[in-house]
Amino acid sequence: MTLMLEQQTAEPAEAEAITKVAIVISKGSLEEIYPGLIMANGARMEGIEADVFFTFFGLDAIRKDRYGKIKVATVGNPGLHMPSLVGVIPGFSWLVTKMMKRQMEKIDIPSIPEFIELVADSGVHLYACQATVDMFGLTMNDFVPQVEGILTVGEFYERAAGAQVIFT
Numbered sequence: 001m002t003l004m005l006e007q008q009t010a011e012p013a014e015a016e017a018i019t020k021v022a023i024v025i026s027k028g029s030l031e032e033i034y035p036g037l038i039m040a041n042g043a044r045m046e047g048i049e050a051d052v053f054f055t056f057f058g059l060d061a062i063r064k065d066r067y068g069k070i071k072v073a074t075v076g077n078p079g080l081h082m083p084s085l086v087g088v089i090p091g092f093s094w095l096v097t098k099m100m101k102r103q104m105e106k107i108d109i110p111s112i113p114e115f116i117e118l119v120a121d122s123g124v125h126l127y128a129c130q131a132t133v134d135m136f137g138l139t140m141n142d143f144v145p146q147v148e149g150i151l152t153v154g155e156f157y158e159r160a161a162g163a164q165v166i167f168t
Contacts, residue, residue: 018043018048018164019048019049019162020048020049020050020051020160020162020163020164021039021040021043021048021049021050021051021163021164021165021166022050022051022053022156022159022160022163022164022165022166023036023039023040023050023051023052023053023165023166023167023168024036024052024053024055024058024165024166024167024168025037025052025053025054025055025058025061025168026054026055026056026057026058026167026168027056027057027058027168028056028057028058028059028060028061028066028070029057029070029071029072029073030070030071030072030073030097030100030101030112031072031073031077031079031100032058032073032168033058033060033061033070033112033168034104034109034112034115035168036052036058036166036168037052037061037112037115037116037119038109039166039168040052040119040124041115041118041119041122041124043124044119044122044123044124045122049123049163050119050123050124050125051124051125051126051127051156051159051160051163052119052124052125052126052127053127053128053129053151053156054126054127054128054129054132055128055129055131055132056129056132059128059129059132059133059136059138059143061112061116062116062126062128062143062144062146062147063138063142063143063144064142064143064144065142067112067113067116067144068111068112068113070097070112071093071094071096071097072093072096072097072100073087073093074086074087074088074092074093074096075087075088080096113144116144116146117146120146125148125159126146126147126148127147127148127149127150127151127156127159128140128143128147128149128150128151129150129151129153129156130150130151130152130153130155131152131153133150
């Protein structure tokens with residue numbers, strides 16, 4: 001007697017569409033800030049709600065005194081494919097930053113100040129981390145006007161409920 005098992009073929013479940021993203025930007029170099037801004041912008045272009053939470057050195061992207069001066073991290077950056085020692089050469093960070101900005105201009109990627117304004121105008125909500133603000137002795141006056149507020153981590157989690165959380 002042969003027993004045949006009936007093979008059940010389950011239809012693949014349809015993936016749920018992403019309706020909300022919560023992006024955390026924690027580093028303050030050019031190559032660490034842009035991915036979060038690009039993802040936030042892309043989310044809004046697709047009709048997806050987006051919140052961006054800036055913490056630690058990521059706050060540089062929204063600080064009035066720093067957001068126009070962000071540079072590429074040249075020391076210990078494996079993406080540069082050169083020894084870290086080269087990164088300490090005076091002027092090297094400036095040169096690499098200049099080269100990267102030139103490449104971004106060629107493909108119409110805006111500067112960080114322009115990008116912050118663009119994403120905020122598109123409906124992205126920008127927030128600073130309360131613990132980091134306190135640690136660095138900052139206030140709301142230190143941030144660009146597009147920043148909607150200073151949130152605790154718990155408040156950010158409340159806002160992020162149901163969202164895909166992305167760390168850049």
